[in-house]
Amino acid sequence: GAVVSQHPSRVICKSGTSVKIECRSLDFQATTMFWYRQFPKQSLMLMATSNEGSKATYEQGVEKDKFLINHASLTLSTLTVTSAHPEDSSFYICSAREGGRLMNTEAFFGQGTRLTVV
Amino acid sequence: AQSVSQHNHHVILSEAASLELGCNYSYGGTVNLFWYVQYPGQHLQLLLKYFSGDPLVKGIKGFEAEFIKSKFSFNLRKPSVQWSDTAEYFCAVQLNFGNEKLTFGTGTRLTIIP
Numbered sequence: 001g002a003v004v005s006q007h008p009s010r011v012i013c014k015s016g017t018s019v020k021i022e023c024r025s026l027d028f029q030a031t032t033m034f035w036y037r038q039f040p041k042q043s044l045m046l047m048a049t050s051n052e053g054s055k056a057t058y059e060q061g062v063e064k065d066k067f068l069i070n071h072a073s074l075t076l077s078t079l080t081v082t083s084a085h086p087e088d089s090s091f092y093i094c095s096a097r098e099g100g101r102l103m104n105t106e107a108f109f110g111q112g113t114r115l116t117v118v
Numbered sequence: 119a120q121s122v123s124q125h126n127h128h129v130i131l132s133e134a135a136s137l138e139l140g141c142n143y144s145y146g147g148t149v150n151l152f153w154y155v156q157y158p159g160q161h162l163q164l165l166l167k168y169f170s171g172d173p174l175v176k177g178i179k180g181f182e183a184e185f186i187k188s189k190f191s192f193n194l195r196k197p198s199v200q201w202s203d204t205a206e207y208f209c210a211v212q213l214n215f216g217n218e219k220l221t222f223g224t225g226t227r228l229t230i231i232p
Contacts (some may be wrong), residue, residue, distance in 0.1 A: 034220070076119075
């Protein structure tokens with residue numbers, strides 16, 4: 001299957017600083033990328049959907065000014081956690097999908113980023 | 119909005135036992151259905167998917183799932199589990215028209231006892 005690479009895999013930052021997480025599709029063009037957050041022993045909760053070249057669509061309850069998403073190219077999306085606080089500590093996962101509308105396409109997942117805010 | 123229910127939160131089985139994990143979704147339209155597995159410390163991997171056609175879908179590692187439209191179900195099965203199947207299993211649904219998001223169930227933790 002297609003490969004989605006997420007970087008870094010782990011990051012520890014101080015409270016109040018910002019952290020950028022990258023998500024790259026290595027062998028396909030990702031028209032759409034999704035960002036999820038996974039709490040311990042829980043399911044993935046979708047944070048936002050981004051389409052290349054346009055603004056991300058955030059799920060209800062997700063602060064768009066805190067979780068900045070940029071999808072500037074067909075192979076790269078970034079999630080920036082701004083002014084991070086300990087409650088932002090979590091496992092963040094991206095997924096990417098190839099293809100346009102009206103196509104049934106599978107989403108591929110990155111390996112996730114463990115963010116710890118101290 | 120669609121939702122996905124996985125009623126089994128934690129399943130414990132002995133090796134060679136048969137497995138069935140339940141997944142029900144709520145949405146009246148056409149959907150795509152997925153089962154993902156997350157081994158300890160690893161990322162999500164696709165086990166199998168259903169888009170259309172034969173409702174009995176075969177995936178990797180001996181897993182299969184059956185889509186029963188009338189029951190809004192997509193249960194995951196394996197006739198004989200192995201210790202290496204210990205993992206978290208997630209069912210997911212996607213609306214069948216393009217770049218739609220995946221909605222995940224809460225997951226089922228499967229523990230296989232040697």
